[in-house]
Amino acid sequence: MPTKNLIQVFEYEKLRFTDTNDFTESHFKTLVKFNETHDNKYFKPIYNGIQFNSYVGIIQIGGITIEILPKADRNTDSTQKEKDTWQGVLLNMLRICKKIQIDTVSETQLKKRYHSILDAYFEMYLDEIEQLIKRGFIKKYRKRQSNKLALKGKMVFSKNLQKNIVHKERFYCEHSEYDKNHLIHQILLEGLNVLESLKTSFLSDRINRLKFQFDAIEKKTITNTHFKKIVINRKSKPYERALNIAKMLILNYSPNISYGQDNMLTLLFDMNVLWEEYIFRILHKNKPENTTVSFQNKKDFWKSSNRTKTIRPDIVITENNTHTTYVIDTKWKIRDNNNPDDNDLKQMFVYNLHWQSEKSLLLFPKTYQTDSNYGKYQHLSHNMTENKCKLGFISVLENDRMKNEKLLSQEIFKKLD
Structure with a gap:
């Protein structure tokens, strides 16, 4: 102990x-x-x-x-x-x-x-x-250089001249040894x-x-x-x-x-990065049939003559049969309410446009909050019929233990409806 x-x-x-x-x-x-x-x-x-x-x-x-x-x-x-x-x-x-x-x-x-x-x-x-x-322990071949009384392997002429100008009976050579010292x-x-x-x-x-x-x-x-x-x-x-x-x-x-x-x-x-990857991995492992869950997609957002800026949502979910796309952005922090911040809304608006997603979700760990309703952005593009975003809250605990990852994944997928 x-x-x-x-x-x-x-x-x-x-x-x-x-x-x-x-x-x-x-x-x-x-x-x-x-x-x-x-x-x-x-x-x-x-x-x-x-x-x-x-x-x-x-x-x-x-x-x-x-x-x-x-x-x-x-x-x-x-x-x-x-x-x-x-x-x-x-x-x-x-x-x-x-x-x-x-x-x-x-x-x-x-x-x-x-x-x-x-x-x-x-x-x-x-x-x-x-x-x-x-x-x-396994053995491996390794190259070794040493000064010997008999030639073994090949002569290293530069080192031989340096080391043995007096000791003509010696040979500075390189050879292979098969041992555990690798x-x-x-x-x-x-x-x-x-x-x-x-x-x-x-x-x-x-x-x-x-x-x-x-x-x-x-x-x-x-x-x-x-x-x-x-x-x-x-x-x-x-x-x-x-x-x-x-x-x-x-x-x-x-x-x-x-x-x-x-x-x-x-x-x-x-913890923000760990939460993001954790959510991706459980969703990817427990995704419904014909659904793709991808991590940190990247697209060019702005370009100048010498610089390019990109955007990268945390998680993109695609229903392959209907080609419906959802964007999830994870946030590891406790919120006092379920009203989204302006910066978060603007960020998700950009994600929706670039990934042609009609619904996006800001996902937080849950304390006492309930999910917000979907709010509608007052702009449509790319033949979108909807452009929505909401806040979702998920508890990682159940009876003071880590909640089963399959149940957790099912809860998150339901929030996208």
Whole structure:
């Protein structure tokens, strides 16, 4: 069971180092530095702390884990039950959007075994590596240059002149070796090194045992370029899941970002973007027959001699038999009423014209509101007989649990009638 400290907060909440012993001034300074290197997009510094915004997910820093949870209701409680509920929402959205590979871990298992989503992810990485060790690490050919007493492979003449001008008995040559010391295993080793540096004490014994199996593997600084070089084939297919997790660990890791003290691992998502993709994926998976659901269509909107502006609705739905088109734009925010904003109406008006859609829907998470009626735009084009838009509200929860995605999809499709 994890022993490190877990702090759970909701989006837009404040976290001050004067209010808790776990979150310290050192953590605060490291987070501010990290935020500055990312254009201050993740949160806002406030007096003695930070205020989160629309980004949710996980920050692990200096032995503590901060879990930022989504919340779309008017309940002001921050009870553990509320946190568990919205942790489940985030977990399911990330799973459905394939942001993290947690298909084998249910919401119930997560609550029983782990403090946070990240803990589950760490354990899955170690599980994957253990399975690869049982299967046996694959070998690959790699090119190697070295100075030898006998010619092996081909001579590297420039290096031979440089290295062996005195030692005529040696040959600087390039040759191929067939062993386990190749890029795939170097990436997995770096993933283990990241876990080790994050003070994951509850996993330290397992990490040390696994690293022993990598004794012959060269330590290498891994970047995104290295991941682009990996080609998954029949032989390396069993490594795919571990490599995906290693990529998340390595590319989101910030060692010694401030004052040489606190290493960080971040896994943060803009809730507006996550909500948009989540709605698309459940609609696409559960769409009626002869219906097309497409994501982020793009059309040119304005052009000049040196620049083009485009428009991109979130979701476009087409009934193929009737060629009827609907546009959905998702908004992850709580509204006080069901009257659309002027800017939203203008945006949907443009979408309707460009996609020849007679109905469009602004889709929000539901608290207590009811859907508005369709309002009519006072302009028709492209042989349109109607030009309408309305606000729709959908609840992601049912009995304090994530609502079934099929039922959720059916509710959304009905709103388009």
